[in-house]
Amino acid sequence: MTIYVCIKHVPDSAATITITEKNRIEEKITFLINPYDEHALTEAARIRQDDADTEVVAVCLGKPAAEATLRSAMAMGADRSILIETDRNHDSIFTARALAAAIRQDGRPWIVFTGKESIDSEGMQTHFRLAANLGMPAATNIIEVQAAADAVQVACERDPGTVDRTRMTPPCVLGVGKGLNTPKYPTFPDIMKARKKEVRRIGLDALNIDPPAAAMALEALAPAEERRTPKELTGSASQIAARIVDILKNEAKVI
């Protein structure tokens, strides 16, 4: 059976983001796997451990540089990968179509994993759109997965303290959250092995994607400069506490 893990190549969260043109950023910075996708890969590798016939395939819609991220994905457990090559950033309506088309063309999924959101565009929706394109059920913010050939049961953390248990008939799309597992980072031999694994490159034109009628177009980016000017609270612990209460009451007016 085949598990697909959708991967996004994103700027390191610690990187400095410089806006170059009105809607572009300087891309000569560190890019890596979207952190939520690491949990998805780790889970896929865990499921495969119990089932030797399972293959894990990483899929990414990205620029040629995204190959590095697919190599990392293979070092973390994917057996092979597919890079849908593009020269631009796409919205999630288009991305979901491209991922669905590549998966459909490649094989028959048992489970399709994604992260519950990406840390660059923070859209929180691609997994739902992917599921709609593939005609599959979807769940989000998954913190536990029990996968069998004919049923996939997941736990989804909705609110702090509220967990929904959902049973789906595979194939299904699982958008995973951080509570799922601790990512298993690759060892040096894993990285060496990943160099020999296959990255199949396909062009968007090979996927015959119907242009969507709807779109979300990034028109402009502006730096979110928010420098604050700190004022010190001094005195004894009780004086500081009294000042904080005063701020809550008289400045912020929240009590």
Place this chain on the structure above:
Amino acid sequence: MQTIGLLVEFKDGKVKAAVFGMAAAATGTDRQLVALAVDAPVAEAKAPLEACGITRIVDIRTGATGWNPAVQAEALTAAMQQFDITDLIGLTSPTGRELLPRVAARLDAPLIMDCIAIDLDKRRVQTTQYSGKAIASIALTGDRFIYGLRANVVLPQENPTQAEVVEFSFKPEQDAAYQVIETRCDGSSGPQLAESDVIFSGGRGMKNGENFKLLFDCARHIDAAVGASRVAVDNGWVPYAMQVGQTGVKVNPKVYLAFGISGSVQHYAGMKSAGTIIAVNSDENAAIMANCDYYATGDLFDILPELEKALAALNS
């Protein structure tokens, strides 16, 4: 006339406070505001919804016995069609994160979550990207439009009117391929982090999970929520659901109080839009001390009990 649907959420039988800000964000000339409530106690919500400009309340009944986001999204989609709603706004809350993308996926409609500004005339929105480091202006095209609003970005405003309540019964067929078999609440559901006006948050300096009680003790006096930094979560002191930051909850309170939190870039990604940031840390060189509104260099284990006493005194 543009018909705007507002996905109304409830907590403990009452309309959530953040919904009124959402109504204010949707208010404009030549617009009708329609509240959409799914399997909810609508009767009691009529008066507060009328007070913020809503002229129609659609009481959607799915007949489902428990929470099922796929069923609710299908019913919402049907209600949008039935009542000619072109634009649907919801909160970027746990419920909104489940329902809004499902509706958008069903309609193949554009959706932007976590909007900090919505222009319903031009269908342009602003949201943060790249861990809150950039503000993106995004234009939506299509025939239906979905928006997730960040809580508390628009203040509620009085706009009294009369509303009619319309019952809309929509019972989707049970989908055997997607079934919610159990929902478990551990009872600890305090105010929701993402929608709270005040958040007491703890980090490495809290030293262990038991000490978070000091934060909860302060928070309960003023109905505040308690959050945590990634370090506190990774150490297993508190559950992940309490994590504020890039890979946790993004919050937008009026006041964010950070105790023993160093203030990493990733933490700021989740709380930088707070109205006022107050930091207490024993390390005067912690990053947060240089980028907050008020800071106190000191021992949080001295300050928190004093703060708890002072907050308790307010209510007595």
